[in-house]
Amino acid sequence: MTSTIGTPTPSAIGFFLLIVGFTLAVTYWAARRTRSTADFYAAGRSVSPVQNGLALAGDYMSAASFLGIAGLVALSGYDGMIYATGWLVGWPALMFFIAEPLRNLGKFTFADVVAFRLQQRPVRIAAAFGGILTLLFYTIAQMVGAGNLVTLMFGVSYESAVVIVGVVMLLYVLFGGMIATTWVQIIKAILLLGGVTVLTVLVLAEFDFSVTRLYAAVAQRYGQAALEPGGLVTDPVDAVSLGLALMFGLLGLPHILMRFYTVPDAKAARTSVLYATGLIGYFYLIIPIVGFGASALLGRDEIRRMDPGGNMAAPMVAELLGGTPFLGFVAAVAFATILAVVAGLTLAGASALSHDIFLHVVRRGKATEHEQVRIARIATVVFGATAVLLGIAFKGQNVAFMVGLTFAVAASANFPPLLLSIVWRRFNTTGAVCSIVTGALLSVTLIILSPTVWVDILKNPAAISPLRNPAIVSMTAAFIAGAVGSLLTRESRAEALFDNEKLRVYLGVGAE
Amino acid sequence: MMLTIALFILYYGFILLVATNRSLLATRVGESTTTLGILVGVGVLLFAWVLTAVYVVWANRFYDPEVQRLRGRLRG
Numbered sequence: 001m002t003s004t005i006g007t008p009t010p011s012a013i014g015f016f017l018l019i020v021g022f023t024l025a026v027t028y029w030a031a032r033r034t035r036s037t038a039d040f041y042a043a044g045r046s047v048s049p050v051q052n053g054l055a056l057a058g059d060y061m062s063a064a065s066f067l068g069i070a071g072l073v074a075l076s077g078y079d080g081m082i083y084a085t086g087w088l089v090g091w092p093a094l095m096f097f098i099a100e101p102l103r104n105l106g107k108f109t110f111a112d113v114v115a116f117r118l119q120q121r122p123v124r125i126a127a128a129f130g131g132i133l134t135l136l137f138y139t140i141a142q143m144v145g146a147g148n149l150v151t152l153m154f155g156v157s158y159e160s161a162v163v164i165v166g167v168v169m170l171l172y173v174l175f176g177g178m179i180a181t182t183w184v185q186i187i188k189a190i191l192l193l194g195g196v197t198v199l200t201v202l203v204l205a206e207f208d209f210s211v212t213r214l215y216a217a218v219a220q221r222y223g224q225a226a227l228e229p230g231g232l233v234t235d236p237v238d239a240v241s242l243g244l245a246l247m248f249g250l251l252g253l254p255h256i257l258m259r260f261y262t263v264p265d266a267k268a269a270r271t272s273v274l275y276a277t278g279l280i281g282y283f284y285l286i287i288p289i290v291g292f293g294a295s296a297l298l299g300r301d302e303i304r305r306m307d308p309g310g311n312m313a314a315p316m317v318a319e320l321l322g323g324t325p326f327l328g329f330v331a332a333v334a335f336a337t338i339l340a341v342v343a344g345l346t347l348a349g350a351s352a353l354s355h356d357i358f359l360h361v362v363r364r365g366k367a368t369e370h371e372q373v374r375i376a377r378i379a380t381v382v383f384g385a386t387a388v389l390l391g392i393a394f395k396g397q398n399v400a401f402m403v404g405l406t407f408a409v410a411a412s413a414n415f416p417p418l419l420l421s422i423v424w425r426r427f428n429t430t431g432a433v434c435s436i437v438t439g440a441l442l443s444v445t446l447i448i449l450s451p452t453v454w455v456d457i458l459k460n461p462a463a464i465s466p467l468r469n470p471a472i473v474s475m476t477a478a479f480i481a482g483a484v485g486s487l488l489t490r491e492s493r494a495e496a497l498f499d500n501e502k503l504r505v506y507l508g509v510g511a512e
Numbered sequence: 513m514m515l516t517i518a519l520f521i522l523y524y525g526f527i528l529l530v531a532t533n534r535s536l537l538a539t540r541v542g543e544s545t546t547t548l549g550i551l552v553g554v555g556v557l558l559f560a561w562v563l564t565a566v567y568v569v570w571a572n573r574f575y576d577p578e579v580q581r582l583r584g585r586l587r588g
Contacts, residue, residue, distance in 0.1 A: 215547075
């Protein structure tokens with residue numbers, strides 16, 4: 001059967017227009033309710049735990065993980081499952097360390113928490129720097145992935161794909177702020193989880209609803225090795241480093257952390273993480289079934305022929321088992337997934353620029369609500385336009401490593417100061433700036449010197465840094481820098497305020 | 513605190529197991545081709561969620577009432 005992947009089919013375009021149309025209608029509805037900064041940044045703090053759980057899941061599950069992990073399982077078997085587990089384990093950590101304190105201490109951004117009892121200007125600048133750096137890397141990876149995906153599935157030019165994504169996403173954020181973004185993510189989460197569930201059921205139906213039959217079929221075709229650990233995890237240090245990046249990087253992703261301000265209180269934040277963890281866990285539980293199904297039903301050669309990276313494995317299975325209409329649905333959902341994630345990233349980037357830099361650094365905390373919303377909108381356009389330009393600039397580049405880089409930077413530059421600010425009395429401004437700068441510089445430098453960039457991309461003979469993921473070094477260094485910087489200087493005001501801060505963190509006294 | 517330690521053991525234990533003792537994870541379960549590794553992988557996912565659920569139950573049952581009590585004392 002010749003595949004329709006790569007040509008725009010009526011069903012694909014139909015579903016695509018339906019989803020975009022519906023989400024833009026939601027944006028219009030949201031725009032009419034967006035007046036204040038609390039509306040624009042935090043959806044008026046009116047999001048329920050169930051809604052936020054869905055939105056968090058929607059913000060987190062990217063097209064890359066859906067297509068990428070299905071492809072990895074299809075081509076490499078069990079190794080894909082190992083990789084999949086790493087994507088979930090950050091969520092319990094987020095619950096235990098960050099979720100409630102963040103909601104109690106901050107207002108709109110994670111920098112609110114880092115700078116809580118410290119000197120605003122230096123800490124805001126540093127935290128915004130760490131946040132925007134993280135967001136930029138992630139955005140590049142998403143935009144390039146978006147361009148490639150849309151080109152592969154719909155046949156339009158790469159540049160048009162990136163521009164379309166940029167424009168639609170900007171409409172959501174610019175006019176609808178956090179309210180629209182939240183609902184787009186909820187819709188996308190429902191579509192994605194629903195679509196993958198149907199896909200999983202279809203795959204299992206081919207094997208009499210027995211996973212053991214499925215695994216047996218895979219083993220028959222590709223040997224028992226497909227069900228065993230392969231070459232992905234070999235060096236314990238590197239494996240733990242990757243695990244640290246995935247786990248603690250989540251706790252430093254600005255667009256995820258921002259979502260905690262949209263719920264009424266800390267208890268709601270706690271419940272929403274529970275729901276998000278359940279949904280995301282379910283997602284990573286069923287994707288390998290799709291991946292194994294792809295390798296058993298289609299064969300690895302066939303999958304590689306469509307895309308050497310394996311990213312078309314899931315759509316191909318959709319087409320095989322559900323026909324062109326179902327493929328069209330999956331393609332449209334993949335597109336919606338990208339839109340939702342990029343919208344979240346843009347809102348987070350805009351808030352770092354407007355709430356952290358403009359309001360607190362430039363204006364020292366004094367600006368009217370009206371001005372703040374206006375600047376937030378301008379920042380949105382700036383960040384969105386930058387995203388499109390970067391997406392086009394990085395055309396053709398292998399940006400898969402940028403996702404690892406994003407998590408490494410987040411784990412090293414954003415998470416350490418955030419945690420230290422919450423738990424350590426002696427933490428002060430110097431410590432905060434030191435840890436952010438150390439974490440950011442070290443993680444980026446080590447990634448450049450690592451095999452992924454130095455050898456594979458820059459074509460040098462041997463890597464200077466053997467670690468594929470620097471988190472174990474850069475995150476530790478950031479904590480140490482934070483400790484050293486704080487211990488070498490005294491900031492009595494910061495220490496004095498710690499007791500007040502504890503009241504707010506644990507009892508919620510004075511939370512916004 | 514205990515939950516955090518449990519989480520670390522769960523995940524990093526799994527990862528180190530993969531890195532150091534592949535053959536254990538490759539052992540087949542019973543008569544089928546399903547490997548121990550697959551079961552362990554699924555277990556990690558499920559148990560990670562269970563840990564979050566345990567936290568929520570604990571927090572709702574014990575932590576919140578304590579917070580209420582302390583806030584009441586602050587007011588008084």
